[in-house]
Amino acid sequence: MPNVTIACTTPATAPSWQRWLLFSPLARIVIFVAMFLLLSLAMNALLHGLGWLGKDAPSTLHGLAQFLMRALPALLAYLLLVRFVERRPPAELAPRRLLPDGIAGIVAGLLLFSAVVGVLYLLGSYHITGTNPHAQWLPALLVAGLGAGIGEEIIARGVIFRIVEEGLGSWWALLVSALFFGAAHAGNPGATLWSSAAIAIEAGLLFGMLYHVTRSLPACMGLHAAWNFAQGTIYGIPVSGTRADGWLVSTRSGPDWLSGGVFGAEASVVALALCLLCTTGLLIVARRRGSFVPPAWRR
Known part of the structure; x- marks a missing residue:
């Protein structure tokens, strides 16, 4: 069943x-x-x-x-x-789920982006040139971390993915929300068609499947916020094209498809591959549960 x-x-x-x-x-x-x-x-x-x-x-x-x-x-x-x-009642934002799901998402986001940086380092693309203990971490946490994590996840997953899924089913919801998420970053500094496609595939699909499997917005918010904070404030990499003020001062070398160029590591094939791997795992979980929602006219 x-x-x-x-x-x-x-x-x-x-x-x-x-x-x-x-x-x-x-x-x-x-x-x-x-x-x-x-x-x-x-x-x-x-x-x-x-x-x-x-x-x-x-x-x-x-x-x-x-x-x-x-x-x-x-x-x-x-x-x-x-x-x-x-x-x-907003079960996907239930108070009892805020802390445990949010923390789980934060841990997952830190580990996932650290894995991206680790692979870039091993491939000779990521280089640490110094440290910056006076980095402005609190504004970054508030804006690129919590602000983006809460606001964007409510819109892209709580509204677009969830409501489209109720009408057109899970597959269309995944596609529509991912395309929306990629397009929403098309106006960022340094954005290209490739960077928008990468955001749609790696983040749009991953966050959509994470919501589908967990039915938890705090989990998505935590992962999103931690990914952005780790990228900019910990590892000193531009966050979706915006300048980073990180504890680690870093540079990236190599072709843009590997380093991500001025847009940041989100436009790297490394981030794309690792996020797709996680998305595939969530797809397997959803398939085993039989949780994919058919379109309304088939229910």
Whole structure:
């Protein structure tokens, strides 16, 4: 018997207009986007009014403001969607799962990116040239780590993957969320078609399958945040094209397909291969569980 998990189903008593304009996958995504944009505008206005986003704001305060901008509107919009539209408890964000799942994700993210750096080092591409004990780690943790991990995972996995999966099934959800995640990084400094494809394949597929197997957003958030923090603050490698201020001062040599070039190690075939290996393992777990969700018209 397949072990299929669906977070939200349309109430059997819902009238037809609610089925299309409130409970359908497309309607819920549109509702989330509308709430997210409104909350983002309000948060931006508030933080500018407080002066936290000004050029003269201290780096830690500016980092806190960026964290709030990245994480809070997405989190609030998601909770409102779940509570008032889907009318269910957010099991994928249950308080009892925040700490254990988040820590497990953090450990996995640190180990995975350390493995990427280790392989690059053995291949002669990663070089440590010094140390920087005064690296600005707290703003990096708030923005590239927790801010990106919380905000991006809510949007890409909590909304896009989960809701598309409920309508079109697991395979389409995996494809759509991965393509969205790659496209979302296409405007980053140093981004190329290859870097966007690499992000979609290595991170989009991996995070999507991690959510599918665990049904836990904290696990995805922890892995995402730890990957970014390890890349930039620990190993001194640009994070998706953005400048790194790391405890280790490093350079990378060799062709861009190996080193990742100016975009960072995420655009390296090493990261691609190791993440695909992890994704394959999760696919095997899902297949053995029989957890792949068929499209709605086949359920």
